[in-house]
Amino acid sequence: MSRTNRRGGGAMRSIDTLDTLDQHQLDFFHEFGFLKLPAFLDSDTVAALESEVRDGLARSYQLPTDKPSVVTGYEGFYLPLMAEHSPTSRALTSGNGLLSLGGQLLGAPVMPKPAKGILYSDASGWHRDAAHPDLRAIKVAAYLSPVAAESGALRFVPGSHEQQFSDRLAAFRDRHPESTPLDEAAEAAWWPGITAATDPGDLVVFDVHIWHAALFGSLRAQWSVSYVAIPETESQRAAARDYIDLFLRVGHRYDTRTFPYYDPDWLTDERPDFAHAMADLGLFDAEPGEE
Known part of the structure; x- marks a missing residue:
């Protein structure tokens, strides 16, 4: 039994095992x-x-109980x-x-x-999470309540993770920026998105270059991890470092002492193999003190 499994209780199939994705799934992605x-x-x-997300957020923020009167397109905790x-x-x-x-x-x-645990308090217009061509990354998102097209499910422009297409949509976004406040109906009408409705337990996985929204x-x-x-190259190293530690800079x-960004186990001599690569990038030097 792995150290991770002992810490997590050992009952969750998806921690330490995953059936190999079939070729259809790989090709689709x-x-x-x-x-x-x-x-x-x-x-x-x-x-x-859900308990960890909601309890942690409630300890850290004065959370809203109602939808904001003005939809900004970026409000969240x-x-x-x-x-x-x-x-x-x-x-x-x-x-x-x-x-x-x-x-x-x-x-x-x-x-x-x-x-991260996140409470989105309003919609999110069309955007991509990253633009650097040498960054290779995916995001995994799990919503903790049912979401559909009319209730904030993720929408994607299929194929817009490809760099040239992604960059063309960035230029389109520049020519047609989000309104302030956000016009959700316009965002839905003028972008040809596919909605990924989910129930609790479903995961949505996406390339961080893809254009997506939640309206x-x-x-x-939401619980998410990337x-x-x-x-391997210096350009890839810079892109990976900037993407991973961006959260600490925004x-x-x-x-931050109660809620450290990096798992304390990653900072020990017995750190997992992936954490050696992270340390080599200097990521663990970026953890701030309490704000």
């Missing part, structure tokens, strides 16, 4: 840039994750879930199941960008 994995997490895992009081999140992040998923989709060994939803909780191909304010 590579062609279209996203993939839905229904019922990947069992109900006990979902319940544990974000928190790393890598401390000892988030054992399920830690176990999933470091477990062989999601590490294997990342490795299969990216075709290389991977390292995690630490997991007409509010107060929806996986980055271990870099100004989220919370108790």
Whole structure:
């Protein structure tokens, strides 16, 4: 039994095992840039994750109870879930199941960008998470309540993870920027998106270069983690480092001692193999003190 499995309780199939993705799934992801994995997490895992996400956010923020009157397109509350009081999140992040998923989709060994609990309080217009051509990374998202097209489910422009297409849509976005406040109906009408509706336990996995949005939803909780191909060139190293530690540089304010960004186990001499690659990038030197 692995150290990760002991810490997480050992009951969750998806921590340490993952059936090999079939060729149809792999081809779909590579062609279209996203993939839905229904019922990947069992109900006990979902319940544990939801408790960690909601309890952590409630400890750190004054959370809203109603949808904001003005839809900005970016309001939300974000928190790393890598401390000892988030054992399920830690176990999933470091477990062989999601590490294997990342490795299969990216075709290389991977390292995690630490997991977060998020409460989105309004919609999100069309955007991509990353633009650097030398970054190879995927994001894994699990919503903790049912979401559909009319309630904030993720929408994707299929194939827009391909660099030239992604860059063309960036130019389109520049020519036709989001309105302020966000006009969700216009965002839905003028972008040809495919909606990935999910129930709790489903995962949505997507290339970080793909254009995506989440419209007409509010107060929806999500657990997410990303996986980055271990870099080989200097340009890849810079892109991976910038993507992984971006969270520390964008100004989220919370108790960073109670909620460290990096799993404390990754900082020890017995760290997992992927954490040696992360240390080699200098990532662990970036952890701030309490804000």
